[in-house]
Amino acid sequence: MNVRLATQVLSSSVSKALTFCQTIDKEFDKSSATAEFCLKINNAFDILNCRTKFSKNPYNQALSLNTFDKYEHFINEFETYIYGLQLTDGCTVVNSLRKTGFIGLVWGLKNLLICFNTLRQNYNMEYVLSYKMSQDHLETFFSAMRSRGGYNNNPSAKEFKTSYKKLLVHHHVSGSQYGNCLPESMFTTKQNIIPDSIIQDTDTDSIDSEQDFGFQNDHDYFHTHFNVSAFVENITEYISGFIAKKALKQINCDVCKGYLVDNKTNNILINIKDRNNALTKPSKDVFYLCSVSEKWIRCKQVKDMYKNNFINKLYLQIKNDVYRSVFNTSTMDTHISGQTSFTNHKEQLISIIINTYITLRLRSIAKQTENSKISIRKKFTKLITFRNE
Numbered sequence: 547m548n549v550r551l552a553t554q555v556l557s558s559s560v561s562k563a564l565t566f567c568q569t570i571d572k573e574f575d576k577s578s579a580t581a582e583f584c585l586k587i588n589n590a591f592d593i594l595n596c597r598t599k600f601s602k603n604p605y606n607q608a609l610s611l612n613t614f615d616k617y618e619h620f621i622n623e624f625e626t627y628i629y630g631l632q633l634t635d636g637c638t639v640v641n642s643l644r645k646t647g648f649i650g651l652v653w654g655l656k657n658l659l660i661c662f663n664t665l666r667q668n669y670n671m672e673y674v675l676s677y678k679m680s681q682d683h684l685e686t687f688f689s690a691m692r693s694r695g696g697y698n699n700n701p702s703a704k705e706f707k708t709s710y711k712k713l714l715v716h717h718h719v720s721g722s723q724y725g726n727c728l729p730e731s732m733f734t735t736k737q738n739i740i741p742d743s744i745i746q747d748t749d750t751d752s753i754d755s756e757q758d759f760g761f762q763n764d765h766d767y768f769h770t771h772f773n774v775s776a777f778v779e780n781i782t783e784y785i786s787g788f789i790a791k792k793a794l795k796q797i798n799c800d801v802c803k804g805y806l807v808d809n810k811t812n813n814i815l816i817n818i819k820d821r822n823n824a825l826t827k828p829s830k831d832v833f834y835l836c837s838v839s840e841k842w843i844r845c846k847q848v849k850d851m852y853k854n855n856f857i858n859k860l861y862l863q864i865k866n867d868v869y870r871s872v873f874n875t876s877t878m879d880t881h882i883s884g885q886t887s888f889t890n891h892k893e894q895l896i897s898i899i900i901n902t903y904i905t906l907r908l909r910s911i912a913k914q915t916e917n918s919k920i921s922i923r924k925k926f927t928k929l930i931t932f933r934n935e
């Protein structure tokens with residue numbers, strides 16, 4: 547059992563992904579019930595896991611007088627929904643052998659409301675953060691205990707005492723990444739995806755670039771007919787919105803900023819994922835740059851990615867492919883007319899977008915490759931503990 551994986555599956559992202567797939571693929575025709583189930587469980591988890599008063603997520607705000615009615619309504623609906631769920635043989639889930647989790651979730655939610663009322667009446671509490679009542683703190687603590695003494699799962703009393711003392715002195719409790727829960731601080735660490743120096747790195751003209759252009763003009767069989775599916779197209783457009791947002795932060799020229807965003811989008815995925823109209827919508831040019839980059843990355847094999855200057859070469863190939871087709875407006879031409887030819891704003895804009903996209907995708911590929919390796923300890927740890935060997 548791993549709660550982390552369960553919450554990843556029963557999440558609003560999965561629900562939205564199913565809704566999205568339903569719109570473009572007939573195979574997902576009957577997926578709406580699953581999507582609804584994922585979303586409902588996700589909202590229930592959110593209510594029981596809120597950590598802040600000011601969350602933007604509608605069901606992840608602290609339980610207070612403002613949210614009480616909304617949550618109570620949801621919980622009543624949720625109860626009816628869960629008690630109405632049926633297995634394929636017609637037996638309801640709450641009467642089957644797997645009832646514990648479902649009834650437990652409903653009662654956890656109901657108890658939270660009762661708990662809030664009691665706390666408010668007796669102790670005048672304004673709001674309740676349900677995460678603080680979960681067992682995560684204890685689990686993280688034991689996870690940290692287990693990681694002591696060379697990841698010792700079965701410490702003796704003396705070893706436990708020593709580890710506990712060490713933790714008390716260092717008071718740095720950080721759990722294992724494979725545990726059921728993550729410590730609170732891990733959610734707030736911001737990932738910085740793009741190193742600032744990337745523009746400098748790729749702008750240096752190397753000898754390889756000239757070779758590459760020569761190679762381009764030669765016969766090039768493998769990339770000519772490379773089409774991606776509608777799923778990938780949509781997802782790339784969604785990611786290119788993120789790229790546009792990143793680029794907006796790096797650029798200080800207002801004219802160029804206007805070329806990144808275009809609020810008129812009919813991308814299905816963006817519309818499904820967009821909560822409170824907060825997502826950045828990419829312009830056609832940004833989307834085109836990203837989709838060409840995606841196609842080029844898909845042409846490459848993982849083993850090629852370890853070669854020297856891979857990113858530089860890839861960048862030049864993509865740029866060579868797209869340069870004449872993007873930002874071709876008279877406004878842009880007048881804007882760059884006074885600027886030097888190799889460092890003008892059009893050039894820089896293209897380079898920022900391509901580089902940001904490449905970095906993002908390569909990191910994700912690297913992460914996937916890394917995750918596919920399972921360490922021996924991870925594979926055998928439960929086996930050894932449970933067989934007392």
Ligand SMILES: [Zn+2]
Nearest residue numbers: 799801802891
């Ligand atoms: Zn500019």
